Amino acid sequence: MEREVKVVIYGMGEIGKRVVRALSEKKGVKVVGAIDIAESKIGKDVGELAGLDRKLGVVVSPNVDKVLGETKPDVVIHMTQSYFKKVFPQLVKIVEYGANVVSTCEELSYPYIVDENLAKKLDSLAKEHGVTILGTGINPGFLMDTLVITLTGACVKVNKIKVTRVINASTRREPFQRKIGAGLSVEEFNDRIKKKIISGHVGLEQSIALIASALGWKLDKIVVEDVKPVVAEKEIKTDFLVVKPGQVAGLMQIAKGIAEGEEKIILDFRAFVGASEEYDAIEIDGLPPINEKIVPCVHGDWGTVAMVINSIPKVINAPPGLKTMKDLPVPSATPVDLRVCLKS
Ligand SMILES: NC(=O)c1ccc[n+]([C@@H]2O[C@H](COP(=O)([O-])OP(=O)(O)OC[C@H]3O[C@@H](n4cnc5c(N)ncnc54)[C@H](OP(=O)(O)O)[C@@H]3O)[C@@H](O)[C@H]2O)c1
The missing domain is CATH 3.40.50.720 (NAD(P)-binding Rossmann-like Domain)
Incomplete structure (x- = not known):
């Protein structure tokens, strides 16, 4: 053009x-x-x-x-x-x-x-x-699906895939820290989940379906577990808020693609303040096995x-x-x- x-x-x-x-x-x-x-x-x-x-x-x-x-x-x-x-x-x-x-x-x-x-x-x-x-987008769109699919291109056989994304929310904007529930009590967090004020991560299901479709896997079901709070063990201070021990530091959510009773694709997403390391990790159990870790995790x-x-x-x-x-x-x-x- x-x-x-x-x-x-x-x-x-x-x-x-x-x-x-x-x-x-x-x-x-x-x-x-x-x-x-x-x-x-x-x-x-x-x-x-x-x-x-x-x-x-x-x-x-x-x-x-x-x-x-x-x-x-x-x-x-x-x-x-x-x-x-x-x-x-x-x-x-x-x-x-x-x-x-x-x-x-x-x-x-x-x-x-x-x-x-x-x-x-x-x-x-x-x-x-x-x-x-x-x-x-970055996720879904790349880190927990397209990048994974690309890596499987170097495998003769793929048995199982696990992807973990850990975001240290301390380094992110205030709205993001609030969005994941940082600083709330566990009760307040659960209440906001119930009222859908906190929604967790949208797209884990899509990432699993995209991977399965690229690999030609027929999944029996995709299970997206409930969003859970990550609870602070010690005080965490960010530029915007303070999280006391026992309060919520953020959230985690796991989704699984299951075929014939076996967990074939596991996606583990965590975003919380005070994470000691933030990373994107892809573990492919295959021939050859592939373990890729991006540190720090890619900025969303x-x-x-x-x-x-x-x-x-x-x-x-x-x-x-x-x-x-x-x-x-x-x-x-x-x-x-x-x-x-x-x-x-
Ligand atoms: N795939 C990924 O990796 C990825 C990454 C980041 C974001 N996202 C998604 O991308 C979208 C944008 O993200 P963001 O952070 O920029 O969200 P945002 O700050 O909420 O911005 C969305 C904007 O679109 C406006 N809007 C909502 N509905 C509209 C409509 N029907 N017509 C015209 N404008 C409309 C909103 O107005 P109001 O404020 O008045 O509603 C707001 O100004 C979100 O859905 C987000 O979840 C995906």
């Missing part, structure tokens, strides 16, 4: 703002529109909202038809919500305007296990309009931004339809000028 790739930002939250900042350092790509429903963002210039020291001349609007109709983007970077059925109408509209989609919606990373018919409908619609849709926000931006050329180059990360070429960083990676 000779001209710049036109991008619309759909969801100017924490990730959307970072995407705008990262895109401002790229060439061959231009933010031409922005959509968000938050009152605090509507009417603001995207550059200022994203924390750039300049205006981009693009103002946030809640009017999807107006933005997509007037700007005719090549790609919409969609970052609003986590659940497939909630974002489905948003995705349909984007597709009907003839734009490709890269979305951070967790369940879109493997929507077939949420609602197979709806996923197939979206796939058909995308093909009809000649566009590609991808759900991606920037990792997500990278996955999104680096997916833009791959999505534009891909054949139309609803794709998952296993359907596209190996993830890779993009050069400064995104157009270098475009086929035509």
Whole structure:
């Protein structure tokens, strides 16, 4: 493509703002529109909202038809919500305007296990309009699935897979520390889980299904265990809060893919303040066995931004339809000028 790739930002939250900042350092790509429903963002210039020291001349609007109709983007970077059925109408509209989609919606990373018919409908619609849709991000999207799938490429045989992600929330933003329940009593934590104020990690099921699908494994079931509190044994101070011994430092959640009574895929996700080590570990029981450990764990926000931006050329180059990360070429960083990676 000779001209710049036109991008619309759909969801100017924490990730959307970072995407705008990262895109401002790229060439061959231009933010031409922005959509968000938050009152605090509507009417603001995207550059200022994203924390750039300049205006981009693009103002946030809640009017999807107006933005997509007037700007005719090549790609919409969609970052609003986590659940497939909630974002489905948003995705349909984007597709009907003839734009490709890269979305951070967790369940879109493997929507077939949420609602197979709806996923197939979206796939058909995308093909009809000649566009590609991808759900991606750091997790789900990479660390606990695509990276695992890639590593199994060096195995003749795979028996079992275990993936552990431990995040030291002390190094993260205050909203993240609050979101995982740091500083609450165990009773308060359990109450918030019951009221769905704390939701745990969305996407473990998708990561398991994505791995199983890539390996051709037929799972009998995917079990996602309840979110549990990680309780502090000693006092932990962060820049934002203090956790006393016996209070909640964060959360953990385990999910398992089971076939013929055997636990074939185990994902163990933990995020808590005061973690002595933060890492991403992948253990593949296979021939040969593979043990990979990334220390410190990959930063979730920037990792997500990278996955999104680096997916833009791959999505534009891909054949139309609803794709998952296993359907596209190996993830890779993009050069400064995104157009270098475009086929035509
Ligand atoms: N796959 C991954 O690895 C990964 C990583 C990070 C984030 N995520 C997901 O990506 C999404 C964005 O993350 P974030 O941290 O940027 O979230 P965020 O800060 O909550 O931002 C989302 C923004 O989208 C707006 N929004 C919500 N529904 C909308 C709609 N129907 N139309 C237009 N705008 C809408 C929100 O407005 P209100 O505030 O008014 O609702 C908010 O401004 C979340 O669902 C998050 O869970 C996935």
